[in-house]
Amino acid sequence: MSRPGLDLAVLATLLAVLGLGALAYGLRARSTVAWVGALLLATSALFVGQAVRLGRLPPQNPVPATPQSVRTGQRLYQQHCQVCHGPEGRGDGPAAATLRPRPADLRRTARFPDSLLFLRITEGLPGTAMPAFRDTLTEEERWHVVNYLRRLTE
Structure with missing residues (x-):
């Protein structure tokens, strides 16, 4: 475990x-x-x-955080996440004002392990507008998004 x-x-x-x-x-x-x-x-x-x-998740991200992975994660983030979380992950995207609770400020995720970020992306977050991306993104794509989120917290 x-x-x-x-x-x-x-x-x-x-x-x-x-x-x-x-x-x-x-x-x-x-x-x-x-x-x-x-x-x-x-x-x-x-x-x-x-x-x-x-x-059930790997303790570490199995996808190395190469520049290519981060770029892929950024593209996927812009396509699927930016509308709620905003371009810099502040939770201030165009749809944020209509959501309750408001989207998370992803710059504060530095303290979370990669496996928890991956789980949130995969399963969504009950009680919020955060959807599950299990059927939308492949497992590898979800790990690329995690690699990009790490860049937001630097």
């Missing part, structure tokens, strides 16, 4: 243990703590799902 996936799995386990403890205590004491426990358990389930998805 990749490092980000492992980190999420550990977090999910801690939340699950805390949730089970709070749920057991809350049910015995007939307290609202039971609701806290149930919420922690539900949250841990979300983290488990994310950890499993991240665990």
Whole structure:
């Protein structure tokens, strides 16, 4: 499992243990703590799902960030992403004003591992206008976009 996936799995386990403890205590004491426990358990389930998805991805980008890859990523970004995220990735593209929540400022993605960026591009982001590109871009093209996004954060 990749490092980000492992980190999420550990977090999910801690939340699950805390949730089970709070749920057991809350049910015995007939307290609202039971609701806290149930919420922690539900949250841990979300983290488990994310950890499993991240665990299936390579820990590193398999496409070298060559100038050609970055140019390909830039072309794909301009074609598919710029309308929402803007030419510099600030989240200020022509469609941004109509979207709720607003598109992410991609210059702030430097702290995210490549595998998480790839996952977001592949699956989209539920609850936002960010679509999944799994059926639109090939796997290699999605990695090229990741390479280009890295240039936005430099």
